Amino acid sequence: MRSSAIRLTCPICDESVSVKPIARVAVDDDTQLASDLAHGRVNSVTCRMCGHVGVFAEPLIVVGSSVVAGYVPVDVPANRKAGIAQRLQKDAKTATGAGQRIAVCFGPRQLRKEFPHLPWPRRLPLRWHRFDDPGTPEHRRRSYERLRESRPDDPILHLRLGTTYHELRRYRDARRILHVALRSDPTNADALFALASVELDDRHAGEAVRLYDQVVSLTHDALPRYLAGVAAFRDKQYRAAIERLEIVVREKPDHIDGYIWLARAKLALDDRAGAIAALRMAAENGLKNPDMIMRHRDFEVLTSDGAFKSVIAAIRKQHDMAKRKAERSDRRVGDRGERGRPRETRPRRRR
Numbered sequence: 001m002r003s004s005a006i007r008l009t010c011p012i013c014d015e016s017v018s019v020k021p022i023a024r025v026a027v028d029d030d031t032q033l034a035s036d037l038a039h040g041r042v043n044s045v046t047c048r049m050c051g052h053v054g055v056f057a058e059p060l061i062v063v064g065s066s067v068v069a070g071y072v073p074v075d076v077p078a079n080r081k082a083g084i085a086q087r088l089q090k091d092a093k094t095a096t097g098a099g100q101r102i103a104v105c106f107g108p109r110q111l112r113k114e115f116p117h118l119p120w121p122r123r124l125p126l127r128w129h130r131f132d133d134p135g136t137p138e139h140r141r142r143s144y145e146r147l148r149e150s151r152p153d154d155p156i157l158h159l160r161l162g163t164t165y166h167e168l169r170r171y172r173d174a175r176r177i178l179h180v181a182l183r184s185d186p187t188n189a190d191a192l193f194a195l196a197s198v199e200l201d202d203r204h205a206g207e208a209v210r211l212y213d214q215v216v217s218l219t220h221d222a223l224p225r226y227l228a229g230v231a232a233f234r235d236k237q238y239r240a241a242i243e244r245l246e247i248v249v250r251e252k253p254d255h256i257d258g259y260i261w262l263a264r265a266k267l268a269l270d271d272r273a274g275a276i277a278a279l280r281m282a283a284e285n286g287l288k289n290p291d292m293i294m295r296h297r298d299f300e301v302l303t304s305d306g307a308f309k310s311v312i313a314a315i316r317k318q319h320d321m322a323k324r325k326a327e328r329s330d331r332r333v334g335d336r337g338e339r340g341r342p343r344e345t346r347p348r349r350r351r
Helices: 031-038 078-095 108-114 137-148 155-167 171-184 189-201 205-219 222-234 238-251 256-268 272-284 297-302 306-340
Strands: 006-009 016-019 024-026 044-046 053-055 060-063 067-072 101-106
Touching: 016 044, 024 031, 067 078, 067 108, 078 101, 101 108, 137 155, 155 171, 155 189, 171 189, 189 205, 189 222, 205 222, 222 238, 222 256, 238 256, 256 272, 256 297, 272 297, 272 306
Parallel strands: 024 060, 067 101
Antiparallel strands: 006 016, 044 053, 060 067
16 A cells, blocks of 8 residues: 655755655565565655665564554654554554454564565665665765766765765865866865865875865855865974964864874974963863873973973863762752652662
């Protein structure tokens, strides 16, 4: 039994796809549908444009000879599961015949326990791949490459493909594809940012600084300016790094990472006082984890400095205070739950 048609959007190519989801499966009446259910092909959707395949994960009623089960996909949000389970139980009662019992199954593995006679695969996954999930980087790469045949000049497609190649650490391919995206629009800030990130990860920090600066000139955003500072530091352009990072922390005083990289750049120029001052500003603006500092070996030369010790001590104090505050909050929540329990279920306390 199918419900009315629903329009879905492909997460790969944004194409609109129409599907009529199946709401009820009688496993003893339709062996093909029963096989599709066991292999995760019920309500399977395929995008005609890019070939992306996945399941439209919606609840359904599964009717067998001895049991009528309401099937709830694992991917359904937790806040919806209880309501959906109640509705399915109500719907299952209308489909129940003599001698049939009602069950609710969350995910394919629970469904297999209720219908063991179906042709289940040897390795049953915890969940079937959803249509609205773009999938692994390799899956996306294949879909985007297939789509390029029909959209050779689409800058958004090339941006997505280049970003996917970056995830796969195929930097040469990522660089090639992103240059195609920039060919039609050299001021595409998203493509410039993606290309700069490729150059930074591929250890071409000087080129990354140039590209991030271009993004800053287009967007005036703090993130590319911060990354330009990081790239300049890695390229040993310490003064250029300080120049960019000082602007970042001035415009965003709570940018903790900006203070830490600023301190590293100043320390690289042997400005110990400036480095400690930057770390102190980080502590004053919310840094509560001293490990964010101590994991950088650059700061080992400061461990005997009294001013540095006082900064670390202040950060540890804030860390301990935040931890105690969280523990008190958890205890208050536990006490409220205790008071809300029925009298007969409360553990007795000794006087």
